[in-house]
Each structure stands twice: as C-alpha cells, then as structure tokens.
Amino acid sequence: MEGDKRFRELIDRSFAEEISEGERQLIRDHIRDCDGCKRYVELTARTIRGLREFSFVSGPDSNAQVREILADHTGTMRLHNVQFRIWAAFAVALSMSLVGSALVYQVTRRLAVPVHFDAAQVQGGVLVFWLLPSFCSALCLLAAPRENRGIA
C-alpha cells in the first residue's frame, strides 16, 4: 500500500509537471500489474480531460441575468453619483454664501461709516439682503427636481 501511495504521487506529478522518462517507465511497469493504480491513472486522466474541455461559455439565460444585474447596478451607481454631486454643489454654494457674506460685511461696514449706520444695522442688512438669500439659493439646489438642477 505504501508503494501504491508513492506511485500515485508519481502519477499525479506525471500529469502536473515534467517527470523523467525513467519515472514514466516505472509507472508503465507498475500499472501493468496493479489494477488500483491503473484505475487511478484512468480517473486522473479523465479528470484532467474534463478540466481541459471545461468551457466558461454562459447560456443566454445567464447573459440576461448578468445584463439585468449590471443595469440595476448602473442605476444605483448613477443615483449615488447624482446625490453626491447635489450635496457637493450644496456644500460649495453654502461655503460661497458664508465667505461672500463675510466679504460683503467687511465692505458694507466701511461704506456704512459715512452714513452713520452702526454695526448692528450693517449686520442686519447683510443678514437679510445677502446671507439669507444666498443660503436660500443653496437650499434650492437640494429642493429642486433633479432635471432642473443642471448637474444631474
């Protein structure tokens, strides 16, 4: 049995890698007298033939399934992409609104000195006439239907 085990390892090697002609002859001599190992060679040869002939060609049903999965995946990806772009646009608009308001406040504060407006009046003016409108414009990006956002 131990001898058979060694022969079977050699048989496996003969299929998977190069072995010497001497080793091939050993196998041939052995399987002439050993039915178990002969069957082992036949089974291994059948297995490898099956592997060589195995085809990855898919049927029409599985092609349709793959297409369906891809279409579904593409739709999901597109939706995520659009949502990301909307939030990115909102973030940009909000930042511009805040930065713009700060700049407008600085400019207005200087311009307000000759007309004697105090700081609270300037802040109120910037808030009502600049910050709130620009913030609302940014919010409109989120609220508008997708086709009107100009980014979808």
Place this chain on the structure above:
Amino acid sequence: MRLAGRLQILAPLYREALLLRFQEDMSLPEIAQVVGAPVTTVSSRIYRGLATLRSAFEEGDSHGG
C-alpha cells in the same frame, strides 16, 4: 455531477491552480508567479484539487454516473 458542479466544491485557490495548469497550460513556476505563491504551494494545491475532483468522479462512477 457535471464538472462545473464538481469545480464548485473546490476551494477557490485549488480551482484557480487547476484551471491555470490544465486550461491555460501554464507551468508551475508561471502559476506561482501569477498567484504570488511558492511553487511547492501551487503544486500542493493542484494535487489536492485533483484528489477532490477525482474522488467526486469516482463517487459518480460508483453511483452509476
């Protein structure tokens, strides 16, 4: 059981080694390079994979398949 079914019972690493060896006709060193494993590991995967497939074939034969 068809070969596709038999391949399904194999661990992916064994399946990969067998298909690279017997479908792509790659040598053991080439497979080792592709999968990033030592040649001894690749040959061990091939022999174990073969043993699994062979026993599935044998089982099929004994059940009249």
